[in-house]
Amino acid sequence: MSRRTLALAVSAVLVFTTVGPAFADQPPVPPGYRPPADSDEAGLWMQSDEAERRIQTLPQLVRDEALNAYVKGLVCKLAGDYCRDIRVYILDVPMFNASMAPNGMLILYTGTLLRCDNEAQLAFVLAHEIAHFKKRHALDQWRNAINTSGAIAVLAVVSAGAGVFGLIGLMAELGAAAGFVSYSRDQEREADAVGFDIATAQDYDPHEAAALWTDLSAEDAADPAVRNRSTFLSSHPQSKERMQTMLAKADVLASTAKDWKTDPDDLNHATEPYRAQWYAEVMEFENSNALLTVLNRKIARAPHSGELQYFLAEAYRRRNEGGDIEKSRQAYQTAIDDGNGPVAAYKGLGIVAMKAGDKTAARSAFDQYLALSPQANDRAMIEYYCSRL
Amino acid sequence: MKIARLAGICLSVALSGCTFTHEEKAVNASFDFTAKVKRVIVVDPDVSLGELTAGGLVEARADWTAAAKGFIVADVATILAAKNIDVVKADKPSSDHENQIIKLHDVVGQEASLHTLIRLPNKGDAFDWTLGPGTNELRDQYGADYAVFIYVRDSYTTAGRAAMMIGAAMLGIGIQGGSQAAFISLVDLRTGNIVWFNRLGSTNGDLRTDAPARDVVNNLLEGIPL
Numbered sequence: 001m002s003r004r005t006l007a008l009a010v011s012a013v014l015v016f017t018t019v020g021p022a023f024a025d026q027p028p029v030p031p032g033y034r035p036p037a038d039s040d041e042a043g044l045w046m047q048s049d050e051a052e053r054r055i056q057t058l059p060q061l062v063r064d065e066a067l068n069a070y071v072k073g074l075v076c077k078l079a080g081d082y083c084r085d086i087r088v089y090i091l092d093v094p095m096f097n098a099s100m101a102p103n104g105m106l107i108l109y110t111g112t113l114l115r116c117d118n119e120a121q122l123a124f125v126l127a128h129e130i131a132h133f134k135k136r137h138a139l140d141q142w143r144n145a146i147n148t149s150g151a152i153a154v155l156a157v158v159s160a161g162a163g164v165f166g167l168i169g170l171m172a173e174l175g176a177a178a179g180f181v182s183y184s185r186d187q188e189r190e191a192d193a194v195g196f197d198i199a200t201a202q203d204y205d206p207h208e209a210a211a212l213w214t215d216l217s218a219e220d221a222a223d224p225a226v227r228n229r230s231t232f233l234s235s236h237p238q239s240k241e242r243m244q245t246m247l248a249k250a251d252v253l254a255s256t257a258k259d260w261k262t263d264p265d266d267l268n269h270a271t272e273p274y275r276a277q278w279y280a281e282v283m284e285f286e287n288s289n290a291l292l293t294v295l296n297r298k299i300a301r302a303p304h305s306g307e308l309q310y311f312l313a314e315a316y317r318r319r320n321e322g323g324d325i326e327k328s329r330q331a332y333q334t335a336i337d338d339g340n341g342p343v344a345a346y347k348g349l350g351i352v353a354m355k356a357g358d359k360t361a362a363r364s365a366f367d368q369y370l371a372l373s374p375q376a377n378d379r380a381m382i383e384y385y386c387s388r389l
Numbered sequence: 390m391k392i393a394r395l396a397g398i399c400l401s402v403a404l405s406g407c408t409f410t411h412e413e414k415a416v417n418a419s420f421d422f423t424a425k426v427k428r429v430i431v432v433d434p435d436v437s438l439g440e441l442t443a444g445g446l447v448e449a450r451a452d453w454t455a456a457a458k459g460f461i462v463a464d465v466a467t468i469l470a471a472k473n474i475d476v477v478k479a480d481k482p483s484s485d486h487e488n489q490i491i492k493l494h495d496v497v498g499q500e501a502s503l504h505t506l507i508r509l510p511n512k513g514d515a516f517d518w519t520l521g522p523g524t525n526e527l528r529d530q531y532g533a534d535y536a537v538f539i540y541v542r543d544s545y546t547t548a549g550r551a552a553m554m555i556g557a558a559m560l561g562i563g564i565q566g567g568s569q570a571a572f573i574s575l576v577d578l579r580t581g582n583i584v585w586f587n588r589l590g591s592t593n594g595d596l597r598t599d600a601p602a603r604d605v606v607n608n609l610l611e612g613i614p615l
Contacts, residue, residue, distance in 0.1 A: 035451075043439060043449030055490060057485040146442050234523075 028134045031081035040146075041102070041139050048103035055089050055107070062090040062110065062274075070270035071108060071126075074119065078127050078198050086133060094281040096216060100129040102138035113271050114278045115294060117301055119263035120199070120208035126196035135194065137187040144184075191241060196249055205260035206250035213243035215297055223287040273301070276342065279311045288319035307343025309334045313348055328352050343372045347382065359389045397518075408591035411505045412612050413516045415584045420614060422534050428475040429615065430464050430531050430578075433482050434458060434539035435495055438596060441567045443549035453597045460602035461539060466536035468610050469537075477531050486526055493520055494538040498572045502588045518574075520581040536578055539609070541571040543596055569594045575610050585614055 026082060035041035055061065062068070063179055071090060076083035085104045093109040100106050106129050116122040132138070183191070200206050217240055254260065271278075295312045313331035316324040332349040335341025350365035367380050376382070414467035420427070438453040466476045482488045500517045503509065527536060545567040546554070568591065575585040589609050 037452040038450070038456070040448050042451035046454060047437070047449050048453040053482075053488055057489050057492075142448075146446060146448065148443060 007350040015027075025307035026315075027145045029085075029136055031085060033085065040142065041136075041168050044102040044138060044142055048105055049374065050091075051101065052087070052103065052105045055091075055105070055301075058091065060092045064273075067270055067274070070266065071113075071122075074123060075106065075126055075130070077202060078123060079130050082130065082134065092281070094218075094278065094285045098125050098129050100132040100138075102136075102142075104133055106133075110274065110278050111282065113267075114275065114282065115219075115266065116212065116267060117215075117262075117298065118208065119267045120204040120261065121212045122267060123199045123202065124195060124209040124212060128191045131191040131194035132183060132187070135187070135190060137183050137191065138159050140187065141183060155161070159311060189245075192245065196246065200253055201262050203258065205262050206253045207260075208262055210243055210246035210250050213240075213246060215294070217243060218297070219290045219293050222293040223290040275307065279314075283311075283314060283318065288315055292319070302341075304338050306335040306338040309338060310341045310345045310348070313345065313352075317348060317352055325352050325355055329356070343369065346372065347376075347378075350382070350385070354385060354389065363389050402527070408589070410587055410589045410611065411610055412459070412588075413501070413505060414588040414614070415516050415518075415582060420535075420584070424532065424534070427473065427615075428477060428533040428535075429469055430477045430479050430527060430533045430536040431462055432479050432487075432491060432494075432527075432536050432538050433540065434461050435491060435562065436461065436539070436541040436543075436596075438447070438541075438543045438545070440547050441550050442547050443552075445550075447544045454457070456598075457541065457543065457596035457602065460596060460599055461541070461606055462475060464603050464606035465537060465539070465610065467579045468606065468613075469615065472615050474615060477533055479531065483530065484526075486523070490520060490524060491538065493523075494574060494576075496508065496542055497583070498538070498540050498574055498586075501574075501583065501586055502570075502572050504517075505586075505588055513556040516583075516586065518583045518586070520576055520583070522579075522581050524576060524578045524581040533580055535584075535615075536576050538574045538576060539571065540573075541569070541596065543567075543569045543571070543594070545597075568592050569596070571609055573613075575613060575615070585612075587612065 020141055035045055044355050068088065068090060072088050075086055079086055081244075082104075086106050087104060089105065089107050090113070091107060091109055093111055094114070095111040096108055096115050097109040098107065100113045106126070106222055108126075112125060113122065116125065196206070196209060199209070282294075292312070295308060295315060297310060299305070299308050309331045313328045313335060316328035316331060329349065329352045332341075332345045332352065335345040336349065347368035350362045350369060353362035353365055363386060366386050370376065370379060370382055436454055436458045437449055438457050439447040439449040442449055462478055462480060466478060479487070482491060488556050497518055497520060500509075501516075504512055508514075524536070528534060550567075570588075570590055572586065572588040574583045574584065577584050587609055589605070591605070591608075594605040594608075596605055
């Protein structure tokens with residue numbers, strides 16, 4: 001399954017593409033709001049509730065209490081009185097995405113948690129989604145759709161992809177559920193602005209919002225195959241435009257004397273048990289150039305992370321273009337030298353040395369791998385490699 | 390092509406209304422209850438009612454849906470109770486697993502419905518759809534050998550849409566109004582097999598109010614071999 005096919009499937013499940021007039025501005029919802037039972041809004045909520053029941057049974061739902069508590073805690077800090085109205089679902093999907101359904105169901109992909117460099121960046125993503133909920137953007141979009149259905153394309157959501165590849169089916173479900181209505185660009189701009197205020201009110205460094213969009217644009221640019229890498233980005237104003245807007249706002253705000261925070265440690269701690277798994281998933285799923293962009297950026301911020309060096313090495317080894325094997329070897333070595341890389345770095349080092357024809361180095365690395373990880377489930381394979389050296 | 394013709398008739402008389410049902414029975418269906426009490430679960434029905442707007446979008450209505458669900462469960466329970474069946478209303482799915490079985494039934498039932506319309510070429514004539522033995526968990530939990538699953542999608546024409554239909558009809562163009570699509574499965578929880586299935590299509594039923602809702606449920610349950 002190529003990523004392009006997936007991207008097409010993702011865009012196909014976005015139910016509406018609006019060309020209609022500007023939306024009518026709804027008053028924000030008060031905390032604890034439930035729409036009147038006979039309203040169109042109640043219908044939207046009912047469908048979202050139904051989708052939410054479905055999401056609760058998804059195998060991709062991350063049920064880990066500590067991670068959920070961390071994200072929910074951050075949502076509550078940002079949402080204030082709306083804390084109880086918003087329910088967070090973390091889904092194990094290696095893309096960058098977050099979405100808000102009309103009923104307050106907030107979906108966050110693990111790909112977002114992995115890409116955010118610190119809590120401040122995650123806060124800007126979550127605050128953006130909270131803004132959609134507060135401003136009832138889904139309702140506006142729905143009413144627009146009703147009034148301008150001549151100008152909209154309504155696509156039936158089919159579950160045909162479900163059997164083909166788990167993710168396609170999942171995307172279709174989420175498209176039908178969370179992305180039920182895709183927000184207009186004006187709404188996205190408003191959510192950006194409102195979200196920016198929400199996050200900066202909690203002292204999150206305004207420059208991190210711009211940094212996030214810069215990073216996402218760089219990741220996009222590194223992968224020519226897919227321009228619209230996620231539903232989040234495809235429906236949102238261009239990363240470049242957002243980046244500039246955010247930067248301008250950040251420059252104004254940052255000049256005020258305040259103790260802005262980025263808080264990388266809490267996010268790091270919360271995602272620690274999962275990062276190896278998430279990187280492995282991104283590696284399976286994403287373009288190597290895009291992944292290398294993410295890793296190199298993270299390494300620039302944390303040069304002595306053995307974990308990051310290890311995944312950098314893995315990414316180079318998989319891309320395997322001119323000079324990549326040597327770069328991979330260096331990165332495995334750095335991961336080991338920094339003292340905090342995973343044991344698998346020895347295995348990687350052995351494989352790239354083997355490829356380069358350096359039998360002595362390969363044998364030494366494989367020996368160390370097996371010595372440090374005697375129960376490794378690929379032991380037989382490594383022993384086979386050694387026998388061939 | 391009998392069904393296609395029926396559908397065509399329905400379309401042409403869309404303004405006046407039309408109802409048809411189609412019943413299927415599993416090949417080797419036999420009904421045996423292991424317990425002395427004949428107990429059947431009425432699983433939380435998957436129901437959605439909405440308004441068909443002028444532009445052709447269906448706007449979901451939470452109030453109508455809640456009312457319809459209530460009528461359906463009550464009417465099914467009454468009909469089954471009259472057949473000396475001990476009815477368990479499972480209005481709230483008790484577990485993720487139960488939820489998944491309901492969703493699975495939605496998908497299998499839609500395929501089975503399609504099959505009754507166009508006869509999927511490789512499926513053959515045998516009616517042998519199943520939800521699989523995962524249904525055993527429900528059997529253990531509720532102490533029942535059979536369960537009834539119901540799926541309903543129902544839309545009603547708004548004034549705007551009706552005006553459009555009449556205008557278009559004057560020009561000789563048929564525009565579809567609100568319509569009802571529903572199916573019901575009787576499932577043997579020991580095997581998960583759908584032992585009896587009925588599909589209903591209608592352009593004039595009404596699930597929003599008590600008496601007409603009872604007519605719809607009567608049509609849907611007609612011929613249930615219990």
